[in-house]
Amino acid sequence: MSSREFILTQIRQSCHTERSEAPTVPFFHQDPANIVDKFKQSLIAMGGQIIETDPQDPYKFVKEKIAQSKIICSVVPEILGNRHLTETTEPKELQDIDYGVLRASFGVAETGSICLTEQDLFINTLGYLPQHLIIFLDPKQIVENLHDAYARSEWKQIHYAALHSGPSATADIEGVLIRGAQGVRSLSVLLIE
């Protein structure tokens, strides 16, 4: 008997023969009116930053942020970077990037999370190897909570996606909070259509 058969047979002996339905989960909605403000508060609480927009030039502050940096990899058309990714770029080649600029699929107000799918990332390590991330997020794509988030269609269309809630962090030594443990040191969000 294969281990597969062995395990399944073992389990079936203690499983219910009668098939019952899995519990259904409500959406627990509370305050859909306040969603953008709530997102901002939550993101900041998780150590992320909100980039203000200038009415004259919405990208002014983003451009200022990245101006001093050497290597910028942008996969959004609004910002021009100096590192281009191609189909043959190896994931580890992204190691020297200072700023990664990309657009998230959606955001979650409850936790201040943004969802980056493999399509948003182009190469998955773009979410982790750069020192800093700048994320564009359409405020209309912010959902209220994680129940909404996991009801989205993205999950079924991709092989990889991650909710980023602020930058990489650790408190493994004496509980002291450090931003940028293995992943990015900072994560800033620009709310823009």
Added chain:
Amino acid sequence: MEVGLFIPCYMDALEPEVGISTLKLLERFDVNVTYPFDQTCCGQPMTNTGCHKEAEETEKLFVKNFSSFDYIVMPSGSCTNQVRHHFDAIQQTDEVLHVRKNTYDLVEFLHDILKVASFPWANFSHKVAIHYNCNALRGLRHASMSERREPFFSKPKDLLSKVKGIEFVELERPDECCGFGGTFSIFEEGVSAKMGQDKVMDQHRSGAEYVVSADSSCLMHQKGCAMRMGVDLKYAHIAQILNGDLS
């Protein structure tokens, strides 16, 4: 109303005054209190050590002593929890079920059954920290629990609020276990004592003069720690306060 009074074994031997306060307090109300003379223990030391079979005869004796009463009352949440939730070593006859169902801790009995409105004879002008025995708190639900999202309530505090003069002080860790734990206090002495010392320091920092609890067992352990540490704190059972025996 016929009430059978159970005095826990450690209280009988070490703190008879708490038993006396309990008896006299109950006698102030419209109840007929009897202390069955052949009582020993609730069986908790054996049951909590896993020795259920060894507790069987003790449980039988308990039921024999108390099955004829309307209510069985004891000044201990921990022993009440044992009778109500863990009397499983014996066959569950009608008598056993009657005893389990009608056994109340003193606080519950005053609060839920007699619904006592006031203790006009009592006066206690002191700063008091309440100590919740874990079995009384999480087993009998004497009060809301800090781990749960539930509205605040506290039966001991409700009762004590009816005594003139008490000022309550809050602990930093209001329902942290003090480390007594029955046989734990003996078998796991090092950890037990450390927990007790930490509890005493929390009480000391709160500014309490008295620590009041519905369980003498925890208090005996805390008092032992406080005395050894040289911390000036007094410990009292809730029955002593409610009966006006301390002031």
Added chain:
Amino acid sequence: MSDLQQEIQPKGAKIKGNKPVNQLEAANRFIAASAHQQMHDQRLWDLRKKRDAQMHLIPEWEELRDLASDIKSHTLDHLADYLEEFERNAKANGVHVHWAKDAQESNQIIAGILKEHDAKNLVKSKSMLGEECLLRQHLEEEGVTVIETDLGERIQQLDKEDPSHVVVPAVHKSRTDVSKVFVKTLNAEEGNNDVHYLATTQRETTRPYILNADAGMTGANFLVAETGAVVVCTNEGNADLSANTPPLHIVTVGIEKIIPKMEHLAVFIRLLSRSALGSPITQYTSYFSGPRKGGEMHVVLVDNGRSTRLASHKFKAGLKCIRCGACMNTCPVFRRSGGLSYGSVYAGPIGLILSPTYNVHKYRNLPFASTLNGSCTNVCPVKINLHEQIFAWRETLAEEKELSLSKRIIMTSLGKLFAHPKAYRMAVQTGDKLLSYLPHFMVYNQLNTWGRQRDIPTPPKETFHSWYAKNYMKKGKADE
């Protein structure tokens, strides 16, 4: 703090083959290192307080716990069906699915995959299952270099010590303890115990391993049957780096980690980090349902005793555990004794109920490292009745003749004494003054440990029993 930085870190339980682990002995050494013990207690209590604060922000908190518990119970009742559904969907996404009945087979499968790809360097994110299977040791024997990428886990790897907590593996160490480890192993500056410096040292020394790894390994917090996906929650982003940088991603996961649907995932993600660390969510909540472009993904489903536990009516609820560590943070015994005192992969309340399922003799003392206070049950996000299971384990140990001799002798004598009122009264009323007044379970043993750190209560003039006889009963009747 200077005491803490000077004090030597106490080591964990002494393991002697299959002999019962003496948790108390290790706990006493931990308590003796008072600065370490105090830091440990305060740090974990702080996590508990943050957890409480999060709970109060979520009106549906208790409803979420009920749901989480129900979903897990339902899943365990239909575990085989959901595992098959997962396998079907994962395979359709291009994932290779393997089944391992025990630790040994799991290790062999993983070593086999690595060999097939000629992979010599593996980067790994934290996995309790890996600890359970002694995976790292096995792979190292096979010539594979294994690097832990989580900071706490890396510290423990470099110090050749097990993780002391499921979520914060190095919580028992001071910054100086970490500095000493890094000086020895990572060429860190001697005497520099700045936490930022230490964290950066680890980041910079680990990154080359990640970039040059042949394979990456992660555990899994959840498997979603409906989509065939693996969900991993970390704060450092190390799991995403380990999985996405090398061309090969291996996931090792216990079969009980499965949940039916995406809608269920939301419930657990809402509870997990709030319960564990008191943060609303982990910084990264990652979802892998297939290999990345140009990569390969394997999932190893591991039983290792789980199906046996599932058959145990009494102890099957332990399989609901999502490894948040909340029970450890709230446990007053754990906070005083340190996770390494348990001498087992799983420590604290969850360890008390899981460890004996692996080896009842070796871990027979653990269910006694509890006051049965019940706080663990209250914080558990999936509502495992932890303290009731600890209580039930004691009964099982007694039935299986795994109680220590002293406990057995004392309880047998006590049981007899309490069953006979006359003999009991004799014992209370006569004999040595001290003996006569101490509660019996306190003195009825040769240990007589009460008085070591606690004053013995002053014996009263008479017992309640005598007082009652004198004051309430007619003379004569009382002597019957």
